[in-house]
Amino acid sequence: MNIELTERELRYLNRVVNVRLDELMERCARIRRIRSLEDIIASERFSIAESEIKVMKGVHDKIADALSDCNI
Numbered sequence: 001m002n003i004e005l006t007e008r009e010l011r012y013l014n015r016v017v018n019v020r021l022d023e024l025m026e027r028c029a030r031i032r033r034i035r036s037l038e039d040i041i042a043s044e045r046f047s048i049a050e051s052e053i054k055v056m057k058g059v060h061d062k063i064a065d066a067l068s069d070c071n072i
Helices: 007-034 035-042 044-071
Strands: none
Touching: 007 044
16 A cells, blocks of 8 residues: 655654654653563563554654655
8 A cells, every 4th residue: 555645744744753752762761760670571561662662663764764755
């Protein structure tokens, strides 16, 4: 499936992804502060947040590439 977005839509999407990444990074940092290492490894919430961070970073990279193409 191929979806075309305008530069304005890409910039908005980029801001949304950045905000979500910041939230997830803060959640992981908060979990690290309040839990022991064993609890962190076993923590489902931490695992879900880390997985979502990986996905969001991938989305962020694709948006950055698309924005770079717009500016060429």
